[in-house]
Amino acid sequence: MNKIPNRQAICEVLMDRAKEDKNIVVLCSDSRGSASMTPFADAFPEQFVETGIAEQNLVSISAGLAKCGKKTFACSPACFLSTRSYEQAKIDVAYSNTNVTLIGISGGVSYGALGMSHHSAQDIASMAAIPNMRVYLPSDRHQTKKLIESLLLDEKPAYIRVGRNPVEDIYTQENCPFEMDKATVLQEGSDVAIIACGEMVRPSLDAAALLKEQGILASVLDMYCVKPLDETAVRNVAERAKVVITVEEHSPFGGLGAMVAQTVARVCPKKVINMALPDAPVITGTSKEVFDYYGLNAKGIADKAVKALKGTK
Template identity: 70%
Template sequence: MAKIANKQVICEVLMEAARTDRDVVALCSDSRGSASFTPFADELPEQFVETGIAEQNLVSISAGLAKCGKKPYAASPACFLSTRSYEQCKIDVAYSDTNVKLIGISGGVSYGALGMSHHSAQDIAAMSAVPNMRVYLPSDRLQTELLTKALLEDEKPAYIRVGRNAVEDVYEEGKVPFEMDKATFVTQGSDVAVIACGEMVKPAADAAARLREEGIGVTVVDMYCIKPLDRAAIIKAASGAKAVVTVEEHAPYGGLGSMVSQVVGSECPKRIVNLSLPDAPVITGTSKEVFRHYGLDAEGIVKTIKGIL
C-alpha cells in the first residue's frame, strides 16, 4: 500500500527543487492543506503565494510569474481549477504559452459525499481540448515523482490531475519504466487490451492478475499521458488483442475512452468498451464505493472482460 498520496509526492519533489532554485514557486487557492503544500509554505514562505478562494486569480498570477522568469506550480481542487478558471487556463497559460504547471488536486470523485459540485468528471476533456495544454494523470506515487521531476525540466504548460488519498503502488520502487509522454505496458496478454489512466490503472492491473489465473491474457496500458496521447502504444496494444477496454474516472464523453476509440477506429478497428462514470450526478460515497457501484474496480473490470469474451 502506498505510504503517501500522489499530491504529497508532488510537494516533496518541488520542495527539493525549490531549496536550490528560488524560481520554483508554489501557489494555492486556500488549499495548501488539501494539496499537501503546507510544508512548502512553512519552509519556503518567500516562494509560496496564497491567493485565497480565487482560482481565476491563482492562474493569472501564475502566468504573470512565469512571464517574469519564475516556475510556478499552481495547486487547486481539480473541480474548480478546470471550470471556474478555464478561461485563464486557456488564455493566460496555454494560448500565452507560459511555463505554468496546473495541479488539479482531489480529482475525479475524491471528494465523495460533497457531490457533483466538487467532482471533476469533465477535466480530461476540457483541458485536452485546449491547444498547447498537456494533460497527465499519474497512477501511483512512484510515477508521480518521476513525472514531477520531468516537468521541472521543461517550460511548457501542463495540467496534472491527482486524487485525494493514497493509492496502492502499481510499480516497484526503483523499477518504474517511465518515459516522458510514452505510455507504459504494465502487463502483456493476447486476449483483451485494457487502457487506463490515473487511479484506474491499479484495479486494471489487479483484474489482469485475476484473469491470468483463469487463462485469460490481458494487456494493461498505463496511459498517464492523456495529451500528448501515445497513439503508437494504443495501436500496439489493440493490434494484439481481440478487444479493447478503456477505464477512466471521468464522464463518458471526451475523455480517455473517446480518444482511444478514435485511434482504434481509424488505425486497427476492434470492438471497444469504455468504462467510465455515468453521464449523470454520481452516487454519494467514498471513491471505492463509487468505483464499485459503476464497475470501475477490479471485480467490475473482470466482469466486463468476461462479458466481452
C-alpha cells in the same frame, strides 16, 4: 499499503528542488492543506503565494510569474481549477504558452460525499480540448515523482490531476520505468487490451490477474499521458488483442475512452469498450464505494472483459 498520496509526492519533489532552484514558485487558492503544500509554504515562504479562494487569479498570477522567468505550480481542487478558471487556463497559460503546471487536486470523485459540485468528471475532456495544454493522470506516487521531475525540465503548460487519498503502488522506487509522454506497458496479453489512467490503473492490473485465472491473457497499459496520447502504444496493444477496454474516473464523453476509440478506429479498427462514470450525478460515498457501485474495480473490469470477449466469438 502505501500511505503517501500523489499530492504529497508532488510537494516532496518541489521542496527538494526548491532548495537549489529559487525560480520554483507554488501557488494555492486557500488549498495548501488539501494540496499537501503546507510544508512547502513553511519552508519556502518567499516561493509561495496564497491567492485565497480566487481560482481565476491563481491561474493568471501563475502565468504572470512564469512570464517573469518563474516555474510556477498552481494547486487547487480539480473541480474548481478546471471550471472556474477555464478561460485563464485557455488564454493566460495555454495560448500564451507559459511555464505553468496546473495541479488539480482531489480529482474525480475524491471529495465523495460533497457531491457533484466538488467532483471533477469533465476535466480530462475540457483541458485536453485546449491547444498547447498537456493532460496527465499519474497512477501512483513513484510515477508522480517522475512526472514532476520531468516537467521541471521543460517550459510548456500542463494540467495534472491527482486524487485525494493514497493509492496502492504500481511501481517501486527502484523500478519505475518512465518516459515523458510514453505510456507504460505493465503486462502483455493477446486476448484483451486494458488501457487505464490515474487511479484506475491499479484495479485494471488486478483485473488482469483475475482474468489470468480464467485463462484470459490481458495487456495492461498505464496511459498516464492522456494528452498527448501515446498512439503507438495504443496501436501496439490493440493490434494483438481481440477487444480493447478503457477505464477512467471520468465522464464517458471526451476522455481517455474517446481518445483511444478515435485512435483505434483510425489505425486498427477493433471493438472498444469504455468503462467510466455515468452521464449523471454519481452516488454519494467514498471513492471506493463509488468505484464498486459502478463496477470500476478489478471484478467489474474483469467481468466486462469476459463479456466482451464472448461477443467476439
